Amino acid sequence: MIVAVATTKNAIKKYDNLPESAKTVPLCNKNLPSEIKSRCIASLMILKNALKLGGINAQLNFLETPNVRREEDEIVKGYAVISSHLFSKSTIDQPKYKDKIYVSDPVIKDGEFEKGIFCLPGNHKIRNVRTIEELRKAGKPLIGIHWTNECEILNELGIKKIEKGPTTDSLFRMIKAGRADWIPFGFHNSKDLSVKRSGITLVPVKGLKFTLNESRHFLVSKDHPDGEKIFKALQEGIKQMRSKGLIKKLLTQGGYYCKTTRDWKILNSKEALVKN
Known part of the structure; x- marks a missing residue:
C-alpha cells in the first residue's frame, strides 16, 4: 500500500541513503540495522515497522515540507496521511486540530x-x-x-x-x-x-x-481517505513494538536515549x- 508521508528534505535524504537491507520490515530487536542512527530515521522506521505489524505493508511516498511544523499542516489538510516526525502533546492539543487529526499513543513518554x-x-x-x-x-x-x-x-x-x-x-x-x-x-x-x-x-x-x-506522537489525518485505516494499523503496531521493547531500542540507536550522557x-x- 502506498502511504503518503509528510516529512522534511533532510529526512528524505537520509532515508534514501539507507541500504535496502536497512529498510526491511518487520525489524528484529536482536539485530537492528546499524544504519538507523539518527532521530528522523528512527521515527520513520518505527512508523514503517508499526504499520507492517498492524497489517499494512507500506510503500512510503514522501511529501516534502520545509520544516516539521509544515508536516502538521499537510496532515491537517489531508494532503498526507501521516507525519514522519514525532510531535509534542502541547503542539497538537489545540481546538483547531481536534476534528482534523488522530494522535497516536505515545512513542516517547513524558520526560524521556x-x-x-x-x-x-x-x-x-x-x-x-x-x-x-x-x-x-x-x-x-x-x-x-x-x-x-x-x-x-x-x-x-x-x-x-x-x-x-x-x-x-x-x-x-x-x-x-x-x-x-x-x-x-x-x-x-x-x-x-x-x-x-x-x-x-x-x-x-x-x-x-x-x-x-511532554510525550511525543505521530499524527494521522482524519481528512485523508486512508486516515482511519492507517491509524488503526499504527496503534496496533506501536502496541506490539512497545511490548517487545523494540521502540526503546530504535529510539536509543537513533539518539533519543544516549548511553554516553x-x-x-x-x-x-x-x-x-x-x-x-
Missing part, C-alpha cells in the same frame, strides 16, 4: 526525550558552563520558531531572552553568524556527540542536559531547580 546544550567548538564561555546560573549569564539560546516545549523549559530555568529561527539549517547558520550562542539539541550517535549541518559543527557542553516534559546532570530536575 533529553537534550543537550550545543555550541560552536570555539565558544569556551558556553562550554565551561556548569550550573543554571552560569548558563543564564553565558549567552543567548536559539530555538526553532515552533519549539514550544523547549521555550517553556528555558523560561522555567530563568532564561527569557531567546532567539528563534525557522528551520534547522537556519539555526546552524545563525549560530555561525553570532546571532545566538547555543541551541538545545537532542543527542546524536557520533563518537564525540557532535552534530553537523551545512558544513557547521556544534558540540555539546559535557555533563549537562535537560528533559522535555546517562549520568549527566539534568538542569531542570526538581533538585537542580530548588538549588537555583
Whole structure:
C-alpha cells in the first residue's frame, strides 16, 4: 500500500541513503540495522515497522515540507496521511486540530526525550558552563520558531531572552553568524556527540542536559481517505513494538536515549531547580 508521508528534505535524504537491507520490515530487536542512527530515521522506521505489524505493508511516498511544523499542516489538510516526525502533546492539543487529526499513543513518554546544550567548538564561555546560573549569564539560546516545549523549559530555568529561527539549517547558520550562542539539541550517535549541518559543527557542553516534559506522537489525518485505516494499523503496531521493547531500542540507536550522557546532570530536575 502506498502511504503518503509528510516529512522534511533532510529526512528524505537520509532515508534514501539507507541500504535496502536497512529498510526491511518487520525489524528484529536482536539485530537492528546499524544504519538507523539518527532521530528522523528512527521515527520513520518505527512508523514503517508499526504499520507492517498492524497489517499494512507500506510503500512510503514522501511529501516534502520545509520544516516539521509544515508536516502538521499537510496532515491537517489531508494532503498526507501521516507525519514522519514525532510531535509534542502541547503542539497538537489545540481546538483547531481536534476534528482534523488522530494522535497516536505515545512513542516517547513524558520526560524521556533529553537534550543537550550545543555550541560552536570555539565558544569556551558556553562550554565551561556548569550550573543554571552560569548558563543564564553565558549567552543567548536559539530555538526553532515552533519549539514550544523547549521555550517553556528555558523560561522555567530563568532564561527569557531567546532567539528563534525557522528551520534547522537556519539555526546552524545563525549560530555561525553570532546571532545566538547555543541551541538545545537532542543527542546524536557520533563518537564525540557532535552534530553537523551545512558544513557547521556544534558540540555539546559535557555533563549537562535537560528533559522535555511532554510525550511525543505521530499524527494521522482524519481528512485523508486512508486516515482511519492507517491509524488503526499504527496503534496496533506501536502496541506490539512497545511490548517487545523494540521502540526503546530504535529510539536509543537513533539518539533519543544516549548511553554516553546517562549520568549527566539534568538542569531542570526538581533538585537542580530548588538549588537555583
